[in-house]
Amino acid sequence: QTSDEKLAEYIPAPDLPTKAEIITPPEELLKIQTTGRGSYRMRAVYTIEKNEIVITELPYQVSGSKVITQIADQMQAKKLPLVVDVRDESDHENPTRLVIVLRSNRIDAEAVMSHLFATTDLESSYRVNLNMIGEDGRPQVKSIRRILLEWIEIRKKTVTRRLQYHLNRIEKRLHILAGLLIAYLDIDTVIRIIREEDQPKPVLMEHFNIDEIQAEAILELKLRHLAKLEEMEIRHEQDELSAKAAIIREQLENPESLKNLIISELKEDAKKFGDERRSPIVARAEAVQIKEQDLMPAETVTVVLSEAGWVREAKGADVDAENLNYRAGDQYLSHAVGKTNQRVYFLDETGRSYALPISNLPSARGLGDPLSSKLSPASGVSFIQVYLDDDESELIAASSAGYGFKTQTKQLDTNAKAGKTFLTVPDKAKALPLISAQNMTHLAVLSSAGRLLILDLAELPNLNKGKGNKLIQLEGKEQILSMTTLNLDEIIQVVAGQQHLKLKGDDLQKYMGKRASKGQLLPRGYQKANKLLIQR
Numbered sequence: 001q002t003s004d005e006k007l008a009e010y011i012p013a014p015d016l017p018t019k020a021e022i023i024t025p026p027e028e029l030l031k032i033q034t035t036g037r038g039s040y041r042m043r044a045v046y047t048i049e050k051n052e053i054v055i056t057e058l059p060y061q062v063s064g065s066k067v068i069t070q071i072a073d074q075m076q077a078k079k080l081p082l083v084v085d086v087r088d089e090s091d092h093e094n095p096t097r098l099v100i101v102l103r104s105n106r107i108d109a110e111a112v113m114s115h116l117f118a119t120t121d122l123e124s125s126y127r128v129n130l131n132m133i134g135e136d137g138r139p140q141v142k143s144i145r146r147i148l149l150e151w152i153e154i155r156k157k158t159v160t161r162r163l164q165y166h167l168n169r170i171e172k173r174l175h176i177l178a179g180l181l182i183a184y185l186d187i188d189t190v191i192r193i194i195r196e197e198d199q200p201k202p203v204l205m206e207h208f209n210i211d212e213i214q215a216e217a218i219l220e221l222k223l224r225h226l227a228k229l230e231e232m233e234i235r236h237e238q239d240e241l242s243a244k245a246a247i248i249r250e251q252l253e254n255p256e257s258l259k260n261l262i263i264s265e266l267k268e269d270a271k272k273f274g275d276e277r278r279s280p281i282v283a284r285a286e287a288v289q290i291k292e293q294d295l296m297p298a299e300t301v302t303v304v305l306s307e308a309g310w311v312r313e314a315k316g317a318d319v320d321a322e323n324l325n326y327r328a329g330d331q332y333l334s335h336a337v338g339k340t341n342q343r344v345y346f347l348d349e350t351g352r353s354y355a356l357p358i359s360n361l362p363s364a365r366g367l368g369d370p371l372s373s374k375l376s377p378a379s380g381v382s383f384i385q386v387y388l389d390d391d392e393s394e395l396i397a398a399s400s401a402g403y404g405f406k407t408q409t410k411q412l413d414t415n416a417k418a419g420k421t422f423l424t425v426p427d428k429a430k431a432l433p434l435i436s437a438q439n440m441t442h443l444a445v446l447s448s449a450g451r452l453l454i455l456d457l458a459e460l461p462n463l464n465k466g467k468g469n470k471l472i473q474l475e476g477k478e479q480i481l482s483m484t485t486l487n488l489d490e491i492i493q494v495v496a497g498q499q500h501l502k503l504k505g506d507d508l509q510k511y512m513g514k515r516a517s518k519g520q521l522l523p524r525g526y527q528k529a530n531k532l533l534i535q536r
Contacts, residue, residue, distance in 0.1 A: 042279075068098065155262055179214025303358060304324060343357055345387045353420055400432055402474045442487065448477075473519075494522060
């Protein structure tokens with residue numbers, strides 16, 4: 001910390017005409033510091049009393065009646081089912097008292113307020129434009145740091161001029177005292193010269209070897225003051241003034257002493273004139289609007305996708321998805337288990353991802369609806385998988401060409417009906433179904449040539465989208481047929497028709513290798529395997 005930054009800590013911050021909290025996200029503060037432009041977000045102050053939220057302070061220029069109208073509009077639109085009532089209890093004793101009544105005391109009041117901060121004027125911006133005339137006399141937009149540094153320089157110059165003024169006065173007084181001391185030592189001669197000479201000043205200057213200022217000070221003395229020209233008093237005043245002059249000279253010559261003086265003066269001013277800040281600057285989490293799905297009950301459901309692209313959701317996790325009724329010529333393709341307040345993701349053969357709220361899906365009592373009625377995939381493109389997991393959970397995305405990467409479930413999300421480019425699939429290849437990598441350490445890859453490679457997941461890149469890195473070395477028309485994630489204490493089942501080969505423990509070590517290596521051939525009879533399963 002430089003001495004200038006240390007000095008800036010004591011500069012009082014400007015207050016705002018409100019008691020609402022000032023919320024300044026780090027990125028906004030950085031914007032103000034670097035560009036001179038930015039905004040403070042002002043947030044209402046509230047307390048929680050059982051199942052009621054009581055708002056006692058509002059942001060600057062925000063009307064309580066407008067806030068109540070905004071909340072009531074959300075309640076009427078059934079976008080705020082957690083709130084049952086809102087009322088204004090403001091009076092002359094409580095200028096601001098807005099009461100928000102929650103449905104029960106088990107509701108997270110902080111989450112409700114975060115939603116209201118994001119959707120109403122309970123949080124509003126306070127614009128700051130730091131365009132000002134600076135030290136050079138020209139208007140310019142300045143950052144907070146630039147303003148403080150310029151203020152410090154101006155303060156240094158002001159204090160320096162003040163100290164120099166006092167030092168000049170002290171030195172002038174010491175100079176006069178030196179002349180008076182000379183006159184005291186020979187007061188009779190002084191009186192004689194004044195009485196006898198027509199022009200006493202030059203005679204005094206020549207006789208006592210003093211300058212015009214000293215001679216003038218002697219001549220201006222009144223007779224009744226001559227008795228007070230005592231040596232001890234003169235010397236005492238000289239000592240006091242000399243000590244003060246030494247201190248001032250040290251402050252003028254030593255930059256650190258000057259800054260310490262400015263800091264001490266600011267402290268004294270703050271103590272004398274300062275008061276409690278009415279608008280505290282508080283670090284708060286960013287306001288987040290409650291999503292519609294978060295307001296729904298989180299019931300377990302199974303989402304089922306057929307080969308023809310028909311989708312439906314069934315209650316519970318123990319649904320026999322493969323044996324549900326399907327339309328003539330259609331059959332089971334994929335299913336995933338999740339909660340009704342989640343979003344469900346779909347992957348097509350070109351690597352595009354799509355997303356829908358589970359609440360928008362039809363019930364499994366019927367045959368479902370075609371995804372093409374809700375989404376807009378490219379003509380002739382089929383869906384290959386339905387996927388559900390927590391947003392932060394890791395997954396593996398890969399193509400049959402042998403490329404893949406790690407990512408998080410939330411990277412599949414999109415509001416576009418046409419989906420978004422998620423996995424880049426090379427020519428003559430196709431996207432493989434996504435597999436969860438949460439709490440897994442390795443990835444097993446099976447090629448169409450009957451080769452198996454087990455590689456460490458740490459070797460895969462973390463990407464939001466793209467082609468990824470090479471997982472296994474393929475030759476000619478060879479492609480990846482199946483993949484699975486695993487921990488090395490689990491058992492892999494290699495499926496080749498009706499035959500199943502189990503690999504565990506030391507057997508797995510034979511197939512361990514680096515990413516982009518060829519892997520090892522499976523035993524004879526299993527080199528036409530087409531699927532990998534994990535026995536858990």
